[in-house]
Amino acid sequence: MKKLWLLLLCFTFLPASKVVAQNEDTERVYTHVLSIHPFSFTVGGFEMGYEFATRFPNSLRVQAGYFLSGNAPGLDGKNLEGLKLETQYRFYLQEKKLPLRGGYVAPYALYKQMQFESYEYNNFNNQYVEKQGSAWGAGVLLGTQGNIGKRTTIDLYVGGGVVAPIDDKDVEQIDIPIVNPYKKAIVGRVSLTIGVAL
Secondary structure, three states, rough: OHHHHHHHHHHHHHHHHHHHHHHHHOOOHHHHEEEEEEHHHHHOOOEEEEEEEEOOOOOOEEEEEEEEEEEOOOEEEEEEEEHHHHEEEEEEEOOOOOOOOOOEEHHHHHHHHEEEEEEEEEOOOOEEEEEEEEEEEEEEEEEEEEOOOOEEEEOOOEEEEEEEEEEEEOHHHHHHOOOOOOOOOEEEEEEEEEEEEO
């Protein structure tokens, strides 16, 4: 009789454990997001981000971008080359079971540098002269990240902060107000990224 009860218990809990395992598979929790900034392609750049969960429900996001253009858009010159590095620490606002989802507040810090060949006009000899500069920035972003399907993510944020030059020798030539400032300024930011949850 004891063997029969033991057998019944095994058959009772086995299907239940199988259902739980299936639910865990369908409700898989992704704690990493790899993303790209599609609009960076319009200015000859490629910008990518990697976000990973830290202490729930927060996360750390690091971004890097490289820009290369033969005609230096917005500047009087050619052969633009630039680099941008940024980090954000995101505080997600709701206590959901799924990390890296919903609204968030994120302080950020960034570093960027750029160089290009500027066309110099004078009375005797017009020529291209290399100009370069670097700047840092910091501020706060407000954003939201959601899913389309199981693993595709859309991230939209707005915010602002300060930008200040590190090397200001050629800052007048490389500064593009609002779009890509290098002079000391308070700037606004808007961005959209598309990613995949890992």
